[in-house]
Amino acid sequence: MACKHPRVDDAHVDFLPENKLLLNAVGEGIYGFDLEGNAVFINPAAERMTGWKAEELLGKNIHDCHHHSHADGNPYPQEECPIYNTLHDGIAREISHDLFWRKDGSSFPVHYTSTPVYKNDRLIGVVAIFRDISIQKQTEASLREALKQVQALSEKLANENDYLLTELASHRQEVNISGESETIQSLIQQIKLVANTSSTVLINGENGTGKELVARNIHALSDRSDQPLVSVNCAAFSPTLLESELFGHEKGAFTGATSRRKGRFELAHQGTLFLDEVAELSLEAQSKLLRVIQEQEFERVGSSTPIKVDIRLVTATHHDLLKRVEQGLFRMDLYYRLNVFPLHVPPLRERLQDIPLLVSDILLNLNHKLGKKIKGVSKQGMQHLMAYHWPGNVRELQNVIERQTILCHGQILQIPALQAEPQPQDKGEFQTLQQVEAAHIRRTLKRLNWRISGPNGAANLLGLPASTLRSRMLKLGIKRPA
Numbered sequence: 001m002a003c004k005h006p007r008v009d010d011a012h013v014d015f016l017p018e019n020k021l022l023l024n025a026v027g028e029g030i031y032g033f034d035l036e037g038n039a040v041f042i043n044p045a046a047e048r049m050t051g052w053k054a055e056e057l058l059g060k061n062i063h064d065c066h067h068h069s070h071a072d073g074n075p076y077p078q079e080e081c082p083i084y085n086t087l088h089d090g091i092a093r094e095i096s097h098d099l100f101w102r103k104d105g106s107s108f109p110v111h112y113t114s115t116p117v118y119k120n121d122r123l124i125g126v127v128a129i130f131r132d133i134s135i136q137k138q139t140e141a142s143l144r145e146a147l148k149q150v151q152a153l154s155e156k157l158a159n160e161n162d163y164l165l166t167e168l169a170s171h172r173q174e175v176n177i178s179g180e181s182e183t184i185q186s187l188i189q190q191i192k193l194v195a196n197t198s199s200t201v202l203i204n205g206e207n208g209t210g211k212e213l214v215a216r217n218i219h220a221l222s223d224r225s226d227q228p229l230v231s232v233n234c235a236a237f238s239p240t241l242l243e244s245e246l247f248g249h250e251k252g253a254f255t256g257a258t259s260r261r262k263g264r265f266e267l268a269h270q271g272t273l274f275l276d277e278v279a280e281l282s283l284e285a286q287s288k289l290l291r292v293i294q295e296q297e298f299e300r301v302g303s304s305t306p307i308k309v310d311i312r313l314v315t316a317t318h319h320d321l322l323k324r325v326e327q328g329l330f331r332m333d334l335y336y337r338l339n340v341f342p343l344h345v346p347p348l349r350e351r352l353q354d355i356p357l358l359v360s361d362i363l364l365n366l367n368h369k370l371g372k373k374i375k376g377v378s379k380q381g382m383q384h385l386m387a388y389h390w391p392g393n394v395r396e397l398q399n400v401i402e403r404q405t406i407l408c409h410g411q412i413l414q415i416p417a418l419q420a421e422p423q424p425q426d427k428g429e430f431q432t433l434q435q436v437e438a439a440h441i442r443r444t445l446k447r448l449n450w451r452i453s454g455p456n457g458a459a460n461l462l463g464l465p466a467s468t469l470r471s472r473m474l475k476l477g478i479k480r481p482a
């Protein structure tokens with residue numbers, strides 16, 4: 001932009017004479033103006049910053065040279081200029097959000113002061129001292145950007161932390177498995193054996209038998225126990241959501257992916273990942289899982305950068321997974337990868353002798369939770385519990401006990417007769433009374449692991465003295481299988 005009206009008024013140029021040497025040495029730009037707003041002094045720093053030489057500007061109207069427009073290109077009238085206002089009212093000003101235009105048409109952000117100069121109490125001009133604050137602005141912008149990233153990261157960490165703390169808090173007490181039956185004791189042995197290896201474990205069993213409890217025990221007994229145990233119920237998500245839940249996603253990977261998110265595989269790094277209901281994985285997710293198991297690496301949804309993880313995998317299902325393989329619903333190669341160490345959790349109806357111990361553990365928790373003082377279950381109540389077939393397994397037992405505990409006012413819990421065990425299918429053949437009696441005794445003995453006497457023995461449950469039961473067994477030819 002061309003500057004107009006070159007006019008030097010010698011009468012006004014010498015208001016800074018003694019300081020000129022000093023002013024030429026400072027790093028900040030300095031202009032001296034006469035009362036007309038024309039430049040009477042320009043130091044070398046100002047020349048460097050604006051690209052104008054002093055001789056080009058001296059005597060000219062400085063506002064027109066590099067203060068002519070705002071950043072958006074709109075005109076900047078002289079009447080609004082703080083420096084020119086100081087010229088008129090003699091009041092000092094300090095401005096931090098403004099810009100100066102250079103000779104080459106570019107601009108830079110400035111911080112400046114405009115200070116009135118008096119001689120013999122008479123205002124004779126103004127000194128403007130300015131600094132190029134581009135670097136400061138850039139630093140501020142990068143700091144703001146860094147702060148945004150730190151805030152996003154700390155929010156994400158807080159979420160992950162919340163998830164892990166909730167997991168820990170809700171399961172801290174479940175590091176034991178109650179049961180004295182042979183099957184449970186042998187299960188506990190196997191858990192202890194496998195826990196300290198890094199082998200993949202596949203837990204199979206009906207709903208409510210304690211598969212998740214087994215997984216927690218494996219983790220708790222392993223050398224990864226101070227790292228997270230992360231659980232995912234594969235049946236709880238649609239195939240697309242499950243993929244992003246497991247592997248995470250990049251920002252914008254799909255509609256609704258407003259920020260980058262870590263998947264459960266990353267959260268479980270160095271710990272244990274428990275995939276419950278693993279049979280529900282889509283074939284696509286199965287391929288991805290197979291790759292993680294083989295290569296210990298995967299990509300987030302929407303990214304091609306591989307992420308390496310070190311996890312111990314424990315899976316569970318209530319399905320016959322091999323049957324799912326035969327039906328083409330589950331990859332055979334993945335099945336073999338998961339089934340390295342299979343564990344079977346038996347249904348409660350096959351280990352009825354565990355009921356008294358389970359009930360006493362459940363009551364202990366419930367007394368604490370509900371503020372009750374129940375000491376135990378009545379004799380008849382226990383018989384009712386032992387006579388039931390428990391399709392919902394331990395979870396159903398917990399629910400029955402909790403329901404009755406809430407209703408109970410005394411110290412001994414009464415349990416009503418529970419829905420009777422379904423009879424064997426009527427195949428259209430008549431059975432004699434003796435055959436029905438033999439089948440019933442055999443079934444009861446089997447469920448009680450062939451225990452005859454004692455409070456949890458079959459004789460007690462059938463309402464007979466143990467000696468009578470033994471002679472009936474002899475008569476009916478019932479023997480414990482070898």
Ligand SMILES: Nc1ncnc2c1ncn2[C@@H]1O[C@H](COP(=O)(O)OP(=O)(O)OP(=O)(O)O)[C@@H](O)[C@H]1O
Nearest residue numbers: 174177178179206207208209210211212213394395
């Ligand atoms: N042997 C046991 N001792 C103590 N508590 C048990 C035992 N088995 C199961 N439970 C309890 O029974 C409840 C159900 O167990 P869990 O959730 O582990 O079963 P699950 O087989 O994983 O069920 P689902 O297949 O429905 O997910 C839990 O509260 C668990 O703590």
